[in-house]
Amino acid sequence: MNPEQPDENTTVQHGADRPQPAAEQSRPDAAPEAERDGTVIPFPAPAGGQPQRAPEVLEGEPLLGELEYARWPMPVVLPLWLGSRETALGTARWAVEYAGRHVAFHAWRAPAYGLALSWWTLRGVARAITAGIGWVSVRNEYRPLITAAREAKRWDLVRDLISERRALARVRIKTTAWLSLSGGSAGVAGFVLAGKMFGWAALAGAGLGALWLGRPRTAPVLPVGPVLPVHLELSADMLTDALRAAGLVKTDATPQLVTPPLRDGNGWAVTLDLPRGGGKTAADVIAKRDTVAAELGVDEIQVIMTRVRAVAGGHAGRLSVWVADDDPYLGTPNPSPLSTAEQFSVWEPIPFGRDARGRRILLVLMWQSMFFGGLPRRGKTFAQRLPSAAGVLDAYVRHYVADGKGGADWRPMRGVAHRLVIGAEDEAIERFLAMLDELITEMGRRFAVLGTLPTSVCPEGKLTPEISRRYDMPVIFITIDELQEYLSAMPGPLKEETVEKLARLARRAPAAGFILNAASQRSDADSVPVKLREIITYRYCTQVVDRTSSDMVLGKGKAAQGADASILSEDHKGVGVLVTGPGSFEIVRCDYMDLPTFATVCAHGRALRVAAGTLSGDAASDTVAAAEAAGVQIPTVLADVLYAMHGVERMHTSTLLSRLVNMDEDGYGDYTPERLAEELERAGVTRSGRQVKVEGVNLAGYRRADLEAAVPAGATLPTAHQPVTVGDG
Numbered sequence: 001m002n003p004e005q006p007d008e009n010t011t012v013q014h015g016a017d018r019p020q021p022a023a024e025q026s027r028p029d030a031a032p033e034a035e036r037d038g039t040v041i042p043f044p045a046p047a048g049g050q051p052q053r054a055p056e057v058l059e060g061e062p063l064l065g066e067l068e069y070a071r072w073p074m075p076v077v078l079p080l081w082l083g084s085r086e087t088a089l090g091t092a093r094w095a096v097e098y099a100g101r102h103v104a105f106h107a108w109r110a111p112a113y114g115l116a117l118s119w120w121t122l123r124g125v126a127r128a129i130t131a132g133i134g135w136v137s138v139r140n141e142y143r144p145l146i147t148a149a150r151e152a153k154r155w156d157l158v159r160d161l162i163s164e165r166r167a168l169a170r171v172r173i174k175t176t177a178w179l180s181l182s183g184g185s186a187g188v189a190g191f192v193l194a195g196k197m198f199g200w201a202a203l204a205g206a207g208l209g210a211l212w213l214g215r216p217r218t219a220p221v222l223p224v225g226p227v228l229p230v231h232l233e234l235s236a237d238m239l240t241d242a243l244r245a246a247g248l249v250k251t252d253a254t255p256q257l258v259t260p261p262l263r264d265g266n267g268w269a270v271t272l273d274l275p276r277g278g279g280k281t282a283a284d285v286i287a288k289r290d291t292v293a294a295e296l297g298v299d300e301i302q303v304i305m306t307r308v309r310a311v312a313g314g315h316a317g318r319l320s321v322w323v324a325d326d327d328p329y330l331g332t333p334n335p336s337p338l339s340t341a342e343q344f345s346v347w348e349p350i351p352f353g354r355d356a357r358g359r360r361i362l363l364v365l366m367w368q369s370m371f372f373g374g375l376p377r378r379g380k381t382f383a384q385r386l387p388s389a390a391g392v393l394d395a396y397v398r399h400y401v402a403d404g405k406g407g408a409d410w411r412p413m414r415g416v417a418h419r420l421v422i423g424a425e426d427e428a429i430e431r432f433l434a435m436l437d438e439l440i441t442e443m444g445r446r447f448a449v450l451g452t453l454p455t456s457v458c459p460e461g462k463l464t465p466e467i468s469r470r471y472d473m474p475v476i477f478i479t480i481d482e483l484q485e486y487l488s489a490m491p492g493p494l495k496e497e498t499v500e501k502l503a504r505l506a507r508r509a510p511a512a513g514f515i516l517n518a519a520s521q522r523s524d525a526d527s528v529p530v531k532l533r534e535i536i537t538y539r540y541c542t543q544v545v546d547r548t549s550s551d552m553v554l555g556k557g558k559a560a561q562g563a564d565a566s567i568l569s570e571d572h573k574g575v576g577v578l579v580t581g582p583g584s585f586e587i588v589r590c591d592y593m594d595l596p597t598f599a600t601v602c603a604h605g606r607a608l609r610v611a612a613g614t615l616s617g618d619a620a621s622d623t624v625a626a627a628e629a630a631g632v633q634i635p636t637v638l639a640d641v642l643y644a645m646h647g648v649e650r651m652h653t654s655t656l657l658s659r660l661v662n663m664d665e666d667g668y669g670d671y672t673p674e675r676l677a678e679e680l681e682r683a684g685v686t687r688s689g690r691q692v693k694v695e696g697v698n699l700a701g702y703r704r705a706d707l708e709a710a711v712p713a714g715a716t717l718p719t720a721h722q723p724v725t726v727g728d729g
Contacts, residue, residue: 090263098233121207124214136176138169232298234261234268234323242295246288248280258318265357267324271308274317282307282319286562300567301327304356304587328356329575333592336386338601343608344393346475346515347465352386352578353590361578361588363538365390365515366475367462369506371533372519372576373553374542374565379574381409381481383540383590384519385598391477391515392416392605395612398474400439402432404485408595408663411643412602413479415625416609418617422646423659424485426695431647432486433494436501439478439514443505446473446512463513473513474614478505480518484527503532524552540588542576543568554579561585603629618647623711632712635683637676640664642711645704650692652701673700684710 106113134140142165149157236257243249253275261270274280285292286305293300302324308314337351338344349362365387372384391397392413399417403410406423414420419438421431449471450458458464463473480486487495506516516536520528533539539554543566547559550566554577559566563585565577574592579585593601606629609615619625624639644659645651653673660668660676671679685707692701 090265094263117211120214120216121210122214124210124212127213128210132176136169136172138165138172141165232268232296232323232325234270234296236261236270238296239270239272239321242292243285245295246285246291248278248285248288248292249275250278253278264322266326266328267302267322267357269320269322271318271320273315274319276317281316283316283561285319287560289562290567296323298323299327301329301569301572301587302356305562307583322357324356327571328358329572329587329589333574334589336389336591336593336597338386338389338393338591339593339597341393342604343395344390346391346394346397346477350387350390351591353383353588355586355588361586363387363580366513367510368538369510369516369536370518370538370540371528371536371553372517372540373521373528374544374576376521378542378568378572379576379590380519380521380540380542382574382593383542383576384479384481384517385409385593386591387515387517388413388477388479389593389598389601391475392602393608394475395605395608395614396468396474397477398614398616399477399479400435401479402435402481402486404480404482406644406659406662410479410481411663412595412599414619414622414643414646415602415606415629416615416619418619420618420646422643423662424482424489425655427648429486429489433498436498436505439476439505439509440501442476443509443512443514447508449473450512462511468513475513475515476509478514478516478518480516483518483520484522487529488527499529499532503535506532506535530556537580539579540576541565541579542574543570543572550577554585558585623708627711634711635679637679638683638685638707638710640668641680641702642704642707645702645707649704650694650701651704652692652694652697652699654699655694656702680707680710684712686710 142161146158146161146165149155149161239261240249240254243255244251249255255272255274258271258273259269261268263269274282274285282305286307289303289305290300292305293303296303304322304324306320307316308318308320334354344350346365349364352361352363355361370384370387372380374380388399388401391399399413400419401410401413401417402421404424406428410420419435421428421435424432446463450461450463450467453467458467463475468474487498490498502516502518505514509516518528518536522528533553534555541550541553544550544553546566547564550559550564551557554563554565558564558577558579561583563577563579568575568577575587575589577585578588606615606619606625609619610629624634624642627634628639640660640663641656644656644663653676657668657671657673657676660671680702685702686709687706688703690700691698692703694701
């Protein structure tokens with residue numbers, strides 16, 4: 001395998017440690033490594049020392065990895081494009097496509113070529129006859145001499161030249177007659193001896209000769225090929241010219257190619273070293289990706305540039321460039337492997353999506369926090385759901401969910417969430433603050449327990465799978481969507497206090513098994529303060545309006561480093577820039593999991609928790625979720641109203657209708673109080689009173705107890721999970 005090309009069985013894994021020096025790899029407590037066809041990909045080991053493995057949901061999928069380089073020169077016997085299976089197949093596919101494109105181009109023009117060849121043949125015959133007559137008559141040879149003699153009035157010389165010409169013409173006529181007789185005799189003899197084949201060969205020879213004589217003299221016989229190639233055919237000169245035009249390489253300097261342009265998947269890959277003396281680095285080139293793309297004649301989304309680090313044999317001036325044939329982020333979405341998984345462990349890397357080259361992107365959730373941002377309807381919530389879905393499939397993960405929008409995106413979590421907050425009204429904000437207080441208290445309790453454990457059990461002061469099970473410390477997944485809705489509704493002092501609590505959870509709680517998964521449409525300093533954003537490790541941003549907005553999500557200065565979500569277009573739904581560290585980012589097309597699929601995953605996650613005895617909190621007391629799990633049919637309007645009133649004992653009809661419209665505008669946009677009452681009565685709801693008092697205001701409304709009483713019988717609520725104390729051992 002060519003060490004400078006990626007192997008198809010490796011993986012891009014974010015959150016894992018980089019390869020260790022040889023001295024450290026020999027230590028018995030070093031993190032285990034998975035070897036795939038010679039490329040070593042480190043997998044992190046949890047604090048308890050148990051090795052991690054690639055998730056089972058990815059079995060059978062092609063996992064591609066980061067570019068690796070040998071640290072020593074290797075003998076090159078085969079050409080570089082045969083150095084790996086991927087480049088060989090890519091080159092073969094490109095050659096077939098290139099040949100097919102040109103064959104099709106010329107085949108379509110075959111009738112025109114036939115007419116042109118016929119005309120050229122006739123013109124060749126005419127040229128041959130004209131040339132033959134001129135040779136026999138000798139007029140063209142003597143005409144300049146005779147004309148010059150006449151101008152000099154040397155009539156004696158004119159008579160001599162005319163006589164000489166006539167004599168030479170008689171000789172050539174005799175020669176032509178003799179050659180014609182000889183050729184005719186040879187032709188008859190050949191026809192007698194060789195038959196028709198000789199005749200056809202002679203005819204073909206004469207035709208080719210006439211065609212050669214009649215060919216165009218000032219233009220190519222055939223056009224060179226398609227005027228506008230379907231895809232860019234990258235060359236070293238094109239790349240050098242692009243870098244020079246962008247001011248990255250001096251006119252008299254040339255980048256040194258580590259690998260020549262090679263076919264790599266659906267694009268061209270090249271690795272180069274910037275010339276020394278120019279004062280430019282790989283980071284400078286990445287920052288001018290749009291200019292380089294314009295000079296290459298492609299969209300900047302097609303140009304993927306990464307700096308080759310020292311761990312892969314690179315340096316500050318070595319750059320890996322991959323140019324896609326077309327937009328690599330369009331097409332049919334890739335279904336998430338989690339959609340069909342029986343179960344999952346959040347201690348393993350989760351499948352998140354694929355990069356431009358189709359390589360699998362994995363995220364290590366443990367010890368990390370996440371933030372998602374971007375414009376509405378660009379797939380932000382779809383991306384945020386993927387880590388939550390992985391946590392749902394782990395029966396030993398406890399979910400805390402707060403949806404500031406109050407829509408339908410997180411409704412399936414009602415069956416698994418230990419705490420669920422819907423909307424950002426006053427009572428919802430109170431429940432949100434209570435949830436944060438509960439998390440802060442639990443974090444303190446866990447650190448107190450971890451501090452009492454011996455180093456043999458807790459060597460790094462962090463949660464381990466064994467400690468999690470033994471001391472009832474399940475991994476806690478905190479999902480907050482539309483965070484700005486909560487913070488914007490709070491007065492200044494309360495907002496600062498809330499931000500500080502969230503910052504504590506993002507900064508300290510990961511060691512105790514907390515995973516923060518927050519999202520916001522508006523990520524400005526007022527909606528989501530920098531104090532919180534800057535300590536979150538993973539950041540994902542879908543399309544935004546400009547580079548400033550991109551930096552608000554991904555971090556200050558990230559756009560200048562190439563991590564710019566403003567280059568995405570409206571067509572890039574489910575595509576975003578993923579920042580995984582100070583100098584690491586990828587443009588990722590997230591796996592696809594729609595709301596019905598997510599609902600199926602959550603239903604399965606509830607069944608896993610019931611079987612494991614870990615269902616707790618709000619999910620354990622949700623009558624609708626219990627009924628649905630038991631297969632009992634519930635009228636849609638009743639289920640939606642109960643979801644909208646989650647955590648609220650009484651609600652005015654006007655407030656309830658606004659929440660229903662927020663959840664499903666198409667379904668409830670034309671509802672009136674009268675129609676809502678009719679639909680609920682049809683669903684079996686009997687109101688104990690028409691009016692309810694909320695915050696001292698008595699208006700028409702509903703009581704949650706009346707709604708829950710209408711849930712069909714047949715479902716029993718599971719017994720809530722009782723925590724185990726430390727002393728239970």
